[in-house]
Amino acid sequence: MSTKIGKALDFTPGSATRVVMNGTNIAVVRIGNDFYAINDTCSHGNVSLSEGHVWEDTKELECVKHGSAFSLETGCPNTLPATRPVTVYSVIVKGDEVFIEEPAQ
Numbered sequence: 001m002s003t004k005i006g007k008a009l010d011f012t013p014g015s016a017t018r019v020v021m022n023g024t025n026i027a028v029v030r031i032g033n034d035f036y037a038i039n040d041t042c043s044h045g046n047v048s049l050s051e052g053h054v055w056e057d058t059k060e061l062e063c064v065k066h067g068s069a070f071s072l073e074t075g076c077p078n079t080l081p082a083t084r085p086v087t088v089y090s091v092i093v094k095g096d097e098v099f100i101e102e103p104a105q
Contacts, residue, residue, distance in 0.1 A: 002092055002099040011035065011098065016061055018050035021100055026089060028098070029072055031056045036072035037089035037100050044068055044082035 005019045011030040018040050019026050025040035027050035038061065040050050047065040054061055060069040060078060068082035075085040090101035 002101045004097055004099050006098055007096050008033075008035075008093060008098055009096065014054055014056055016050040016052065016054055018048060019100075021089075022102070025050075026100060027061060028091070028100075029054055029061055031059065031072075033093075035091040035093060035098060037091050038070060038072060038075050039086040041086070042066075042068060042070075042082060043077065043084040043086050049086070 003021050011017050013030050016027045016029045019028055026037050027040040029036045040048050042049055042063040045065055047063055049061050049063055052062045052064045059072045061072060062069040066081050068077045069079045070077050070086055075088040092099045
């Protein structure tokens with residue numbers, strides 16, 4: 001099942017935006033015309049990833065608190081201190097509307 005989270009123009013390229021889907025905070029990142037979505041809470045600490053820095057060249061989102069960079073494609077942390085991945089969500093763009101697919105249970 002997918003949930004509409006906005007229009008493509010609602011998301012600034014090269015930055016992260018927090019959206020809420022069924023009570024879960026999700027960081028949505030736009031790199032060019034590609035969209036990525038990962039759980040918005042750092043697995044190392046209770047910090048919002050959407051407040052972090054987007055590394056477009058490596059497709060990572062860096063936590064502002066301790067600097068762990070999470071892959072936007074796998075959710076795995078590529079730098080310490082985080083060691084546990086965060087959930088990755090599929091993003092679907094239909095026309096100018098953006099949807100997130102809920103992960104399979």
